[in-house]
Amino acid sequence: MKLLSLLAALPLSVLSAEKPNIVLIYADDIGFGDVSINGATAVRTPAIDRIAKEGINFTAGYCTSATCTPSRFSMLTGKYAFRQQGTGILPGDAALIIDPAQPNLPATLKKGGYRTGVVGKWHLGLGPKGGPDWNGTIKPSPNEIGFDFSHIMAATGDRVPCVYVEDGKVVNLDPADPIEVSYGKPIDGEKTGVTHRSELTMDWSHGHNNAIVNGIGRIGHMKGGAKALWRDEDMADHFTGQAVRFIRESKEQPFFLYFALHDIHVPRVPHPRFVGKTTMGPRGDAIVQTDWQVGEILKVLDELKLAENTLILFSSDNGPVLDDGYKDDAVTKLGDHKPAGPFRGGKYSSFEGGTRVCTMLRWPARVKPGKTSAALVSQTDFPKTFAAIAGVEAGFPDSLDQSAALLGESETGRDHVIQQAGRLSIRMGDWKFIPGGKGERKNQKTGTELGNEAAGQLFDLSKDPGETKNLAKEHPEKVEELKKKLAAVR
Numbered sequence: 001m002k003l004l005s006l007l008a009a010l011p012l013s014v015l016s017a018e019k020p021n022i023v024l025i026y027a028d029d030i031g032f033g034d035v036s037i038n039g040a041t042a043v044r045t046p047a048i049d050r051i052a053k054e055g056i057n058f059t060a061g062y063c064t065s066a067t068c069t070p071s072r073f074s075m076l077t078g079k080y081a082f083r084q085q086g087t088g089i090l091p092g093d094a095a096l097i098i099d100p101a102q103p104n105l106p107a108t109l110k111k112g113g114y115r116t117g118v119v120g121k122w123h124l125g126l127g128p129k130g131g132p133d134w135n136g137t138i139k140p141s142p143n144e145i146g147f148d149f150s151h152i153m154a155a156t157g158d159r160v161p162c163v164y165v166e167d168g169k170v171v172n173l174d175p176a177d178p179i180e181v182s183y184g185k186p187i188d189g190e191k192t193g194v195t196h197r198s199e200l201t202m203d204w205s206h207g208h209n210n211a212i213v214n215g216i217g218r219i220g221h222m223k224g225g226a227k228a229l230w231r232d233e234d235m236a237d238h239f240t241g242q243a244v245r246f247i248r249e250s251k252e253q254p255f256f257l258y259f260a261l262h263d264i265h266v267p268r269v270p271h272p273r274f275v276g277k278t279t280m281g282p283r284g285d286a287i288v289q290t291d292w293q294v295g296e297i298l299k300v301l302d303e304l305k306l307a308e309n310t311l312i313l314f315s316s317d318n319g320p321v322l323d324d325g326y327k328d329d330a331v332t333k334l335g336d337h338k339p340a341g342p343f344r345g346g347k348y349s350s351f352e353g354g355t356r357v358c359t360m361l362r363w364p365a366r367v368k369p370g371k372t373s374a375a376l377v378s379q380t381d382f383p384k385t386f387a388a389i390a391g392v393e394a395g396f397p398d399s400l401d402q403s404a405a406l407l408g409e410s411e412t413g414r415d416h417v418i419q420q421a422g423r424l425s426i427r428m429g430d431w432k433f434i435p436g437g438k439g440e441r442k443n444q445k446t447g448t449e450l451g452n453e454a455a456g457q458l459f460d461l462s463k464d465p466g467e468t469k470n471l472a473k474e475h476p477e478k479v480e481e482l483k484k485k486l487a488a489v490r
């Protein structure tokens with residue numbers, strides 16, 4: 001009876017399809033306005049645009065947080081990160097924060113007959129409490145929460161350890177040169193971005209001055225593992241190669257690939273063949289590199305004749321940021337480019353630019369091409385929605401089945417989205433409410449407007465997408481309505 005109820009609730013287009021392959025390409029720090037289909041002219045993104053043109057471009061797609069770790073947590077677990085302590089931006093030696101005993105997206109799809117893989121940036125912790133053993137077998141890892149294959153970086157490109165980990169083992173690690181990691185005191189004999197700043201190939205603007213790897217200062221201290229260290233310039237090629245490998249090895253059965261790009265997170269060190277492709281310096285060139293990675297996935301799907309029944313979704317973990325710790329000309333060479341598009345704020349911000357991100361979906365077998373949708377969609381709903389599309393019954397704390405909206409069969413979507421930055425905000429319909437409270441208005445290091453005001457802020461996004469006119473005093477009844485809804489969700 002439960003299965004019949006599940007089937008009855010699905011859109012007809014889902015019921016009539018074979019289980020699709022699902023490819024989730026998750027960029028890092030890409031803003032709504034960083035792609036050409038959303039208005040960018042200083043950079044061209046033909047592969048990303050292709051997904052939108054051959055499917056749906058969502059203009060109201062949201063990640064759950066204005067920073068990376070909580071967005072990734074919510075997207076994979078279907079649970080708002082604010083419900084669990086320790087889900088803020090993690091250090092590189094943090095323990096795994098996803099409980100293997102709780103429902104999550106990869107485990108659910110695996111139960112439904114999918115081969116599951118993750119490639120790229122992880123940043124959800126590894127190992128038990130106290131952190132991972134870099135020189136042994138790392139458990140728990142993505143493999144313990146439902147991924148059959150994992151080839152990842154532990155955290156971010158600007159955090160140590162600067163090594164790849166495949167299925168719980170550091171790649172190319174020489175046992176005679178063990179890895180030592182510290183997020184406290186410096187390691188004896190270690191060069192840092194402070195003591196040896198003149199040796200850096202990319203200087204730091206704030207933070208990012210601990211261990212030096214590949215001529216770049218990082219967050220955290222590291223020693224050893226010389227043969228295992230990545231080369232930043234080759235990272236996009238490396239991860240894309242692993243993603244293509246997974247697709248080729250999985251082509252005989254339904255598969256789910258979570259391809260978490262490092263680009264365009266700092267340090268931005270695109271491969272030499274992309275350097276100079278834009279006038280915006282490394283940040284702009286990294287966007288071109290991002291688009292190339294998307295194109296390689298589309299290419300292999302075409303080659304293997306898998307494109308027709310593959311659902312591919314492109315999005316980002318949060319909004320854009322320019323100076324996020326390195327002197328890479330992101331600010332000085334920006335020109336007229338608007339990374340967040342028409343929206344205010346960016347990474348770290350409660351304004352729309354912090355969480356309103358690129359969201360494009362293509363599934364040729366079931367989704368009509370060339371559609372633009374204003375449906376309100378949240379990444380929190382990916383687990384329940386993908387489970388429904390795959391025909392797997394599953395429950396998640398905050399995830400809703402939004403398959404009708406994501407497949408272009410409904411313009412409604414969610415009735416509200418929760419946005420997490422320094423505080424929780426809510427959008428319901430066209431109205432957006434940011435509660436009042438303490439906090440600086442602007443991040444002085446990154447230059448990001450944070451949306452912090454002592455009094456609450458109310459915006460009508462249908463008339464004011466840039467959140468320039470606070471209507472809280474004119475509409476106190478709307479403020480109270482959104483306050484109550486936000487309190488109910490908490």
